Ligand SMILES: Nc1ncnc2c1ncn2[C@@H]1O[C@H](COP(=O)(O)OP(=O)(O)OP(=O)(O)O)[C@@H](O)[C@H]1O
């Protein structure tokens with residue numbers, strides 16, 4: 001299990017210090033897929049980078065804990081962390097081609113990580129590299145081994161990235177919008193691949209996306225993020241049956257529905273600029289339920305019963321003063 | 329997908345061989361680079377074989393044979409000491425290429441390390457490193473080389489050092505500039521995320537992405553190093569008379585041009601020009617050769 005508690009991240013910019021993550025809590029149950037959804041700029045990538053401790057200046061982790069198997073990763077030294085990255089937690093990125101080194105063929109990149117964490121070299125590393133590519137369902141792995149990233153399609157690059165990420169048998173995979181940059185047909189293939197690998201290897205996955213359809217398809221749990229805060233967290237079935245937070249409901253309403261000709265309702269306004277965070281609940285300027293209180297103080301996370309006997313015990317969290325109103 | 333080029337090889341084939349095959353393939357499509365490479369290869373081979381193929385000892389004087397014009401016994405004539413110019417030109421290939429290679433390697437290694445460390449870590453390290461480079465570059469380079477060579481004493485090793493030192497800043501700047509760009513690349517973050525410590529991200533993942541302009545530059549600089557070496561030797565601050573270095577040989581001959589003995593300076597001068605041209609031609613083609621996108 002990977003647990004993120006009260007994670008706070010700031011960026012020092014020319015216009016002052018902004019808080020990109022405001023005490024984020026996330027739980028990734030072992031062997032399950034947890035979705036992290038939210039609009040562009042809400043802090044999804046920053047969350048994943050912070051968990052891996054890959055944030056670079058001006059980004060800084062100001063507080064919180066990241067617990068992996070009871071160990072707080074934020075308290076480890078850099079050298080200890082180097083043995084966690086890649087070996088116990090791996091990450092794949094939104095732009096598959098850009099995350100591969102352009103001057104090395106795939107083989108060099110694969111054998112390099114195999115040597116780094118598993119001590120394999122020479123033929124053994126080569127054979128294992130091919131096996132990993134085959135496992136990522138790349139046709140003709142022996143050819144792909146010799147290819148440079150620019151000779152591969154986006155989908156193939158993402159498969160190579162998946163092979164690289166899984167090369168050292170991590171237990172946790174952070175997938176940052178793994179399909180956003182790909183064609184629709186290729187997206188489906190990559191999702192299928194991730195799904196089958198996740199089940200086969202029992203991976204604990206954080207799937208970052210803004211596609212609720214993908215969440216419904218792949219995830220067991222989901223956390224909804226807005227302006228650097230988790231505003232709702234629930235098992236997927238419960239969330240889709242009864243979204244509690246007005247932002248979640250807005251997201252649901254803004255989905256394009258197959259067969260429907262009406263434009264999706266959407267959420268009025270835009271995600272606030274980090275430099276000009278509204279006081280109180282950051283969502284209140286766009287919120288249909290907002291009242292005076294919302295502009296004064298932010299709601300605190302509230303644990304609620306799913307109200308669903310089937311999912312009993314699966315508590316859900318919502319962060320809104322007035323979530324009860326307007327819930328069907 | 330465009331299939332990777334080359335035959336489907338078995339895993340036993342070493343990547344080195346496919347890289348070499350790629351290089352040969354590319355040279356064939358770039359006749360100008362090929363010409364440059366051919367000139368340098370010939371000079372290198374001649375230099376290596378000089379002891380075997382030179383008809384005379386390059387340092388044996390023979391006053392009876394002084395200032396013979398090119399002809400049967402002496403292909404390129406003799407100088408005022410009666411030394412055989414053809415033999416000395418052959419031996420000169422060895423010395424001048426060694427100077428070029430030595431100076432460029434020393435400058436490249438020093439410059440790359442300084443530039444990479446400065447660009448990667450930034451902050452005060454960057455300040456100290458780059459302000460030192462500013463100081464080096466504040467002097468006209470030939471004057472600085474003269475100063476260094478004069479201070480260290482005129483011999484081959486110090487000549488190489490002097491030429492290398494005045495070029496360190498060139499490589500340091502190129503490396504730093506490239507590194508500032510590539511260090512923000514996603515593959516650097518990905519490499520860090522795979523568990524590489526920072527120094528290995530720099531060495532293994534970032535520096536190879538910065539080398540194209542460096543290698544192009546180093547080829548051009550090799551020609552320039554030969555010119556500088558010849559220049560320093562010509563004014564007596566490099567290799568000394570009677571060593572068979574091309575610049576020294578030109579120096580020996582200048583006084584005799586007015587009396588019609590043009591060959592004493594002409595042949596070594598021609599060699600300098602050929603070598604410089606060869607390196608420059610290679611430099612132009614190297615750009616294509618080293619860019620995997622253009623293969
Ligand atoms: N280097 C940086 N300097 C300043 N602010 C930054 C920096 N990196 C990220 N941020 C801020 O952090 C916030 C969260 O960014 P993040 O990349 O996590 O968004 P995201 O949810 O991943 O969006 P997307 O869906 O577009 O990938 C953004 O508002 C952004 O302005």
Ligand SMILES: [Mg+2]
Pocket residue numbers: 044045046094176177
């Ligand atoms: Mg993102």
